[in-house]
Amino acid sequence: MEKAILVHLATTKKEKFETEESMEELEGLVKAAGAEVVKKIVQYRSKKNPKFLVGEGKVAEIIQQKDELQADLVVFEHNLSPIQQRSLEDEIQGKVIDRSQLILDIFAQRAQSKEGKLQVELAQFNYLLPRLLGKGQALSRLGGGIGTRGPGEKKLEEDRRRIQNKISKIKKDISKIQKRRAEQRRSRKRGITPVVSLIGYTNTGKSTLFNILSSEKMLSSPQLFATLDPVIRRVTLSDGLFFFLSDTVGFIRKLPVELITAFKATLEEIKEADCLCHVIDITSDHCDSQVRSVNNVLAELGISDIPIVKAYNKIDLLPDETQIIQRNTDTRSHQVYISAKTGTGIQALKKVFHDILFKHMRHFSVRIPKSEKDIINSFPKWSVVLKRIDNKDFYDLEIMADPKKMVDYVSYIKRGEVNW
Ligand SMILES: Nc1nc2c(ncn2[C@@H]2O[C@H](COP(=O)(O)OP(=O)(O)OP(=O)(O)O)[C@@H](O)[C@H]2O)c(=O)[nH]1
Ligand SMILES: [Mg+2]
Structure with missing residues (x-):
């Protein structure tokens, strides 16, 4: 395994304040890329050194540590200009990369x-x-x-x-x-089946939740950016209604500019979702700043009118888990406390999805003569067909539909109230 030395330069009060969080995250990224962190070096300095970013003394320290610990590479938290990277590599006589390049490497491994x-x-x-x-x-x-x-x-x-x-x-x-x-998205949209997209900071448990909801095996791992490409699966609720669920790439602060387009392209999906599920790691020390980063990305993507459910995840790690799940009784708040690992709170979450996605829909039983082929074929386009029974000359359908839409089909309805 490659050994890495991390270097962080804080030039402003804000950067100084965020040093620990930045370093922790950088370490997570280095591990995700498959290397090991052997040393963290921090410098507070109000002015950047144009040649090496950090001061000459720090460069000497890096060289000494690199020799002592037999490190293979040096990773800078701060972005390096092309010239700085060259000068540093010449001086240190080894591989020097910055955070952007590291994230690029991870994305390259994962795509x-x-x-x-x-x-x-x-x-x-x-x-x-x-x-x-x-x-x-x-x-x-x-x-x-x-x-x-x-x-x-x-x-x-x-x-x-x-x-x-x-x-x-x-x-x-x-x-x-x-x-x-x-084109594929449009054809999916032509049907009635709603789409929920899981979003959230990297490593919050989106894929784990995706697995438990859809009973599919998606890679979930303690690594950052385990998921890169959006995946979509069907989730069935207790009354037979269903929706599509998509798992997406995790967000991160300070995404390298080169990757912003790539990242946004994979997030195009979520613009067309009927509901977003924001997965939050309630046990993270940086929970609030992670939520803020996610909200910023949503604003950048111009998303403001899609209902958002907040799923506070990993409550199994909290000492007062049983007290916390009491809060799930109020499902109107669109906040649910869950453990994607143990399954706690998943039913409450499903109920919230149900309320948001299907609130306009009511249950109807209809009987349609087989000769009415067009009508039979049209049903799945605007209603959810729960059951279809073949009764010789008729089809008996159990559907969920908007009562307003049923006005045109009154003569076929066996059970269910129409909204005139
Ligand atoms: N204890 C506990 N661990 C969890 C829970 N949910 C997820 N994890 C763990 O958190 C880590 C990250 O989970 P993932 O599901 O891969 O997270 P993700 O949000 O998909 O991550 P990216 O795809 O990298 O953005 C894994 O080690 C999971 O086992 C939970 O409810 N409780
Ligand atoms: Mg994932």
Whole structure:
């Protein structure tokens, strides 16, 4: 396993205040990438050093620690400019990366779908391009006099052009896939089945909840960003009604700019959801700031009119669990306390989903002659068909539907109240 030294520079009061949280999260990211943290180094300094970001003394300390602990790489919490990264690598004589690159690496390891992979590749190339320029400048300085080109400059230009070509090809491929996905979403939308999307900070338990609700095996793990690509499954409620549930990528503060597009693309799904379930890790010390980050992303995505259920998760880890679940009796608050691991509170959560998604719907029994093919086929498009019984010349259907919509079908209704 690779050994990593973490470096954090706090230049403002706010950064100083958030040092512990930042370092904890960075450690989580390093572990998620498959490396081990052997040392954390912090510097408070009001001015950044343009060359190394941190002060020269700190660089010396990093070098000494790196030798002593036989570390393989140094990870900076702060973003490094291409030049800073080069200077640091030259000085430290080893691999130096920043938080953005680390997250890019994790995304690259995790992406499953074709689009996910392409989005990450695009982000990586966008990250690489200015870094190649940085190298180019450094090398051309070696070349000496004005107008002369440094060794390797021609090769770099070729690399740059190749990368730019690749970037435009990837962009084209992505837009093709996105068109297809939008089409799939539309066809799903044409039916009546509502969609709930799980959202929340990374590692809060979205996939665990997804599994317990849908009885599907999704990868859940203590690693950050275990889920990258959205997945969708059907969830059935106790009265036979059902909805689609989608599991999405976890949010994180300070997402690298290169990844914002990729990230938002995977979140396109949630814009069309009928309800969002915000999963919150109630046991995290940074619970509040995580909730704020999630709310910020929602605002950026322009989401404001979708009902949100807050699911406070991992209550099994709290000492007063039995007291906390008492709060679930008021389901109108759209706040539910759960344990996705043990299943506590899941019924209450389902009830809230039921109320939000199906509140306009009532139960109807209808009998339709088989000759009315168009009507029979139209039912699933605007109602939920719970049961269909073949009775020789008729179909007997048990459905849930909006009583207003039933006005056109009054003559077929055996049981159920219409809203005129
Ligand atoms: N004790 C306890 N642990 C939980 C609970 N829910 C999830 N976990 C654990 O929390 C960790 C993260 O769970 P995931 O379901 O992968 O979290 P996620 O939100 O999908 O994470 P990302 O996909 O990385 O954003 C795993 O180790 C789970 O076993 C819970 O209710 N109680
Ligand atoms: Mg997940």
